[in-house]
Amino acid sequence: MMRMFLGLLFICLSFGVSAQDVKGVVLDEPVPVAKFSLVAQDGTPFTQEELKGHWTLLFLGFTNCPDVCPFTLANLEAVRTELSQLITPDNLPEVVFLAVDPDRDQDVLGDYVKHFGISFTGITGERTEIDRLVESIDGFYRLEKSDPEADAYDVTHSAAVTVINPDGEITAKISPPFHPVTTATHLFRHMRGLETLN
Known part of the structure; x- marks a missing residue:
């Protein structure tokens, strides 16, 4: 239901055909992130x-x-570096990595996120709470476990980055490849309300 609701609110965006263009979706109206x-x-x-x-x-x-x-x-850290040329450090967006495989992620999460950005935050927890946040951002993931006891398995998941404003509301999503300069420029304009990424 939430996926269909967000789908109706999203407007597809694309800036030409260059590989460096920003692609993604933007909401007509911001939607609060659900409690988790x-x-x-x-x-x-x-x-x-x-x-x-x-x-x-x-x-x-x-x-x-x-x-x-x-x-x-790695690209999000590069985007933040580019954004630092446009806005003050205290206004830079925070990067939050939601780790959806807590059995393997929990013990290494701190070292993992710090490898990409010293200020990055990694979060994980109970499966029901992870699922609540994933549904709220209209994301998806699936543990590819043929054997429930297996230690080695893959995880299929969405690749978009959710943009959340200071009121805790989803305003947009951006999709790979996240070219640092182009993405930073459009995020800057989006944050300043100069454009809505479309």
Whole structure:
């Protein structure tokens, strides 16, 4: 139901045909992130309240991801570096990585996120709470476990980054490849209300 609701609100966007263009979706009206209760990499509680008071770039994945997650997190740090040329450090969006495979992610999450950005926050927790947040951002993931006891398995998941405003509301999603300069420019304009990424 939520997926269909958000789907109706989203407007597709695309800037030409260049590989460096920003692609994604934007909402007609911001939608609040649903209530959830997870834990940050340092063991402190992390709820929807932690998404308020600043812009946030929220991405979901898992620490054993071989390509999409490292690529995206590295690019988000590059985007923040480019944004730092346009706005003051205290206005830079925070990057939050939602780890959806807590059995393997929990113990290594702190080191994992710090590898990509010293200020990045990793969050995970109980499956029901992870699912609540994933549904709220209209994301998806699936543990590819043929054997419930297996230690080695893959996780299929969405690759878009959710843009959340200082009121804790979803305003847009952006999709790979996240070219740093172009993405930073459009995020800057989106944050300033100069354009809505469409």
